Amino acid sequence: MTTTNYAVAPGEYLEEWIDDQGFSQQKVADLLGCSRKQVNEIINGHAPITSETALRLERVVGIAATTWLKYEVMYRSDLARIVDEENLAHFAEQIAPTAASYLRSIGATTASMKNPGKLVSDFLSFHRCGTWKAYDQQHAKSLIGEYGLATLKDSAAQLDQTSLTTWLRAAELTQDYERGRNYKYEARKLRAVIPELRKRAAQPNPEMLNDIARMLSEVGVVFMVVEPPKKFPLLGVxxxxxxxxxxxQQTGRWSKDGFVIWTLFHEIGHILNDPRGQMHLECSTEKKRSSAAEKSANGFAKHVLLGTGGLTPFHGLTHDRQIAEKAQEIGIAPGVAVHQMHRHRMLDYNLGNSLFVNLEGTFSAQQMVAVGP
Structure with a gap:
């Protein structure tokens, strides 16, 4: 529905009718059985059209009482919206430009900082929050604590709350997430399927992410790749x-298989080892990867993918063929080995890159349910 930045009082329709008839306000007041002052206040939007007045107008003007009442409701609603957006405009600067751009890209708003009140209103509607205070209270907990929103950051870059919550909410509006509401998760089943997940991840190809999503769904886990806002510093959550x-939920921001696979098993570590349902966001505590939750998740990924020997078998290897052969021997994708060797400064960043497999665009994302301003 198209909205305006003005409100039309129902009295304007009455004034137009009076002019067409050539009547005076006093003449109309006499016909309605009310004072001239009341007619003037209705025309100027100072007095509401009540049910009784609407019935009188129906008899005098010939426009149904329900129509007058609808005009009145629309007028009062527009007035309230305009005042509300004026108040909300003060919060517009708290919405990161990347979050606003993201909302526009998915059709959740058409507003920009040129219409700040509308932007904030659409932002709150997207998050199902009536006020900015409600939004703050609802999402502040995602920035507190050791475990709550278990994340894997790719750097020490700052993570803006509005970008994060918008990305998370976008995922909730997908068919994948909706379908997940009916899943039945059991930790023992997830543990049992880990060897098969590891085996599948050792052969990265265009079908891998969809295969992994299917395998995880069979044990009650939702796996999804959701396009993030620009400059988003997370790999997954x-x-x-x-x-x-x-x-x-992964961003797909790094399309190389090594990043994707390591992030996947890191996140499985969070599922199996962190308190169920609790939330943690490492960047807000400034602990980054050094928090107990992150160390535990990284340890899990390392144990599952590299085994007890860790990266020891790769020490001194610099040629692609050597790394690929050793990775095959261990049973992992060469890209995983290169990713970890780069991270631990065992391999120069300009080496091994040809061993990565590009997974960009290979996840069959489910369509987002309709959203709009």
Whole structure:
């Protein structure tokens, strides 16, 4: 529905009718059985059209009482919206430009900082929050604590709350997430499928992400790749639907298989080892990867993918063929080895890159349910 930045009082329709008839306000007041002052206040929007007045107008003007009442409701609603957006405009600067651009890209708003009140209103509607205070209270908990929103950051870059919550909410509007509400998760089943997940991840190809999503869904875990806002500093996040169903949500920001696979098993570590349903966001505590939750998740990924020997078998290897052969021997994708060797400064960043497999665009994302301003 198109909105305006002005409100039309129903009295304007009455004034137009009076002019067409050539009547005076006093003449109309006499016909309605009310004072001239009341007619003048209705025309100027100072007095509301009540049910009784609407019935009188129907008899005098010939426009149905329900129509007059609809005009009145629309007028009061527009007035309230205009005042509301004027008040909300003060919060516009708290919405990161990347979050605003993201909302426009998915059709959740058409507003920009040229219409700040509308931008904030659409932002709150997207998050299902009536006020900015409600939004703050609802999402502040995602920035507190050791475990709550288990995340894997790619650097020490600052993570803006509005960008994060917008990305998370976008995921909740997908069919994948909706379907996950009916999943039944059991930790023992997830543990049992880890060897198969590891085996599948050792052969990265265009079908890998969809295969992994299917395998995880069979044990009650939602896996999804959701396009993030620009300059978004996360690789992935793990959270829960109603403290029952775990969700692994990746950005796909790094399309190289080594990043994707390591992030996947890191997040599985969070699911199996962190308190169910609790939330943690490492960048807000400034602990980054050094928090207990992150160390535990990284340790899990290392144990599953590299085994007890860790990166020891790769020490001194610099040629692609050597790294690929050793990775095959261990049973992992060469890209995983290169990713970890780069991270631990065992391999120069300009080496090994040809061993990465590009997974960009290979996840069949489910369509987002309709959103709009």
């Amino acid at each position: 793990t959270r829960w639907i109603d403290k029952r169903v775990p969700v692994i």
